[in-house]
């Protein structure tokens with residue numbers, strides 16, 4: 001019986017001002033799904049995870065996505081999924097989306113590989129919606145496709161891969177705090193100030209241009225969210241200290257990754273990235289928060305098979 005191994009990367013979604021529309025896959029962090037066909041049903045197992053991975057197939061995004069794919073394919077068979085979580089749950093790094101993307105990819109691959117990665121975005125996004133409290137593809141789309149993506153519409157789903165930036169170094173700092181996406185969405189304003197809306201729209205448009213032109217200089221000017229970040233920053237102890245320290249250390253911008261609490265800063269210099277990393281971790285430490293950190297770059301490939 002064929003067993004496959006699938007990797008799906010962590011994602012930043014939203015990228016700064018692009019709330020629910022701009023997402024980015026990042027290298028080095030992600031979830032792994034090992035999967036095999038079984039005669040019927042979906043079975044989920046967890047491989048040595050320190051996080052509480054739901055083993056009920058109706059609550060785990062990998063199995064929910066796999067079931068959606070089997071339904072689309074009209075397959076009556078089942079699948080056994082063994083999930084190795086590389087991403088902390090509730091971190092803002094697209095943990096549920098990575099599992100969903102890997103589950104969707106695995107089911108499709110085992111049952112004839114008839115759907116494109118683009119066609120897997122919808123089942124993966126539906127699966128993520130079960131746990132996130134909202135229907136958005138800014139994590140599932142980059143997790144599947146790699147690079148940066150833009151979601152024009154969720155209903156019907158319309159997602160475009162917009163490219164990557166070779167020079168971009170991302171400093172990812174994951175504090176030891178948990179912020180659930182549904183809580184971070186519940187506090188958002190229902191109405192926004194027109195001036196802030198115009199600023200966010202301009203910055204979002206420019207980020208799209210920057211990724212499609214592979215232009216770090218453009219990106220470095222527009223990582224600024226005037227609407228969502230000021231509200232969500234209140235959920236992250238030490239946010240202001242860490243932001244100030246990142247910018248003092250030479251970052252060209254800093255933002256909350258997804259709904260937080262992970263923060264990411266940008267630069268195009270490895271030397272600066274190391275200084276920024278140290279400064280951001282120190283900023284959390286001064287607020288009595290332990291933080292893990294990584295320096296990474298864009299994952300251009302997205303969800304893929306790993307060698308067995």
Ligand code: HSE
Pocket residue numbers: 013014019020021092093094136138139181184185257258259
């Ligand atoms: N776009 C979503 C949000 C992603 O910011 O709420 C959550 O990871």
